[in-house]
């Protein structure tokens with residue numbers, strides 16, 4: 001990708017910044033993410049003064065807007081409609097995987113970075129950084145396992161990444177929205193991948209679903225949708241005992257409400273009724289000897305509203 005030559009006031013997101021964001025070393029980022037690093041324009045401007053105020057106002061307006069939808073059972077038709085649109089475009093394009101990218105990745109928008117609001121030059125900054133993070137966390141924690149399940153997989157872009165980068169694995173994508181299963185069956189048909197879609201509801205886990213021995217489970221911005229109702233899914237995981245669980249989610253316990261950008265993210269999080277008390281519950285389970293937490297980290301990065309890519313990695317005992 002051709003890089004632009006920005007004026008002096010621009011900062012650069014460098015390898016050390018990504019290492020800090022991901023909670024790892026710079027050498028690990030360099031080793032695993034060179035492809036994404038090469039495709040990203042890393043220049044950004046920290047917003048200040050009136051420009052920053054405009055972002056703050058936009059966030060506050062979203063929180064106060066009575067039309068801002070809350071997550072939960074009533075949102076199923078929205079997810080079916082959204083993934084149905086991706087499915088249609090995917091088919092019309094002749095099965096182009098880029099058409100599966102969720103439309104909530106907006107172009108040319110401000111982002112959150114280490115408590116600042118920034119305006120990146122790269123129009124797809126948040127998407128590319130998320131992909132970079134995905135390559136790192138999947139390589140670190142999922143790569144050793146032969147069967148991998150994504151719960152709340154939506155349009156299956158992460159599973160497509162796994163199929164392309166780790167051939168030979170058995171992949172299973174689960175979601176309550178039917179178009180997700182249609183997308184996955186087309187991926188299996190047209191790409192020849194060993195991938196299967198299944199209907200699954202976090203609120204009512206399928207009692208007949210059995211996980212393969214020594215398999216890995218992950219969620220990526222999906223458990224956020226259950227609010228405080230993560231008990232049923234956790235019981236399912238404790239029963240099925242996957243070898244590892246990776247949750248990339250907005251973990252609200254990490255926000256420090258004495259900082260303005262965290263305070264706003266937390267208000268937005270509560271307004272949306274996003275994942276509540278999950279990390280706290282995992283820590284309780286660890287204290288009772290039911291699970292082991294292997295890693296957990298606040299990734300201080302995301303779209304304008306919240307830090308959606310924090311993570312916790314754990315295993316049932």
Ligand SMILES: C[S@@+](CC[C@H](N)C(=O)[O-])C[C@H]1O[C@@H](n2cnc3c(N)ncnc32)[C@H](O)[C@@H]1O
Nearest residue numbers: 079152153154176177200201202220221222225
């Ligand atoms: C923000 S999207 C993330 C999708 C996918 N993980 C990704 O990163 O592209 C949230 C996903 O959670 C799914 N979801 C929401 N509530 C659910 C529930 N109760 N059971 C199963 N899936 C659910 C939605 O259908 C949607 O696919």
